[in-house]
Amino acid sequence: MYLPKHLNKDSKLPTIALSGPFGAVKEQSSGLYAQILAESGFITLAFDPSFTGESGGLPRFVASPDINTEDFSAAVDFLSLYPNVDSSKIGVVGICGFGGFAINAAANDQRIKATLASTMYDMTRVYANDYFDKENSKEARNKKRKELADQRLKDYKSGMYALEGGVIDTLPSDAPEFVKDYHNYYKTPRAYHKRSLASNGGWNRTSMLSFLNMPILAYSDEIENAVLLIHGEKAHSMYFSEDAYKKLKGKNKELFIVKNASHTDLYDKLDIIPFAKITAFFKQYLV
Structure with missing residues (x-):
């Protein structure tokens, strides 16, 4: 929780719940956003997604399009009963993969009055189709399903979940620029954290199965409350926000492009965000 200075015990303030990026923890990007927004007069809550960081639940390191969408609604539950919160004025911020989940939550939970998706990913799309939709075919997805079904049995026999790996430790010389950006963020003193999955071993490998079978944003065109998407002009991931914005309806929706910014610039660069x-x-x- 981040509280504005000089908070009056009888005041009721607008509040924002924040999470992301995908594989990050609250001590990284979402905590930074929460701090800045609290300085602007909002009560803010930066939270670790279910099964990660300091959130509870077993097995650990599970990702799920349904559960991670529900995480935002659970945060709204908590905030609605928190002292000093005006429960009619709650917003959410999702960063990177949690930008997609935040929009998905807004489609399903009308208590969310305003949604920001920053440098957004649609994780169900990237898992199902790979980057830039280059593996968008039944054959490619069935190959993944076969590999993951085999992995389920291996995990069950061993009694342990294999991890898919976080950001790679050693960059090959031909690594794409965005992979270098992830390495610079997650693997260096800039943002490394011992509880961050992206900084370490990553999610459970078999978590990908639910992402292949449950696309998010199916009803995002029915969101009536306000949505702001911000994305870097030079981000490899720009197409996620562009396509999400095309589906949104109404005059209270906006896509704001940050000039010369990369994907990870919007994680923590205070002079760029x-x-x-x-x-x-x-x-x-x-x-």
Whole structure:
């Protein structure tokens, strides 16, 4: 929890729940966003997704499009009963993969009055189709399903879940620029954290099965409350936000492009993340 300074015990303030990026923990990007927004007068909650970081649940390191969407609604449950929170003025922020889950949560939970998706990924799309949809075929997905079904049996026999691996430790010379960016964020003192899956061993490998079978954003065109997507002009992932924005309806939806910014620049670069834009968005729709 991040509370504005000089909070009056009788005041009721607008509140924002934040999570992401995918494989990160609250001590990384979401905590930074939460701190800045609290300085602007919001009560904020940065949380670890289920089964990761300091959140509970077994087995550990499980990702799920349904559970990770529900994580946002669980945060709204908690905040709605928290002292000093105006339960009619709750927003969410999802960063990277949790940008997609935040939009998915907004489609299903009308208590979410404003949604920010920053440098968004649709994790179900990237797992099902690979990057840039280069493996968008039945044959490619069935190959993955076969490999993951075999992995399930291996895990069951061994009594342990194999991890898919986080960001690679040693970069090959021909690594794509965005892979280098991830390495620079997760694997260096810039943001390394011992509980971050991306910084270490990654998610359970078989978690991918649910992402192959349950695409998110199916009903995002029915979101009536405000949505802001922000993305870097030079981000490899820009197509996720562009396509998500095309599906959104209404005059309270916006895609804001940050010039010259990469995907990970919007994780923690205070001189690049458009906090003035973000703060104005939440003050318009939550205050």
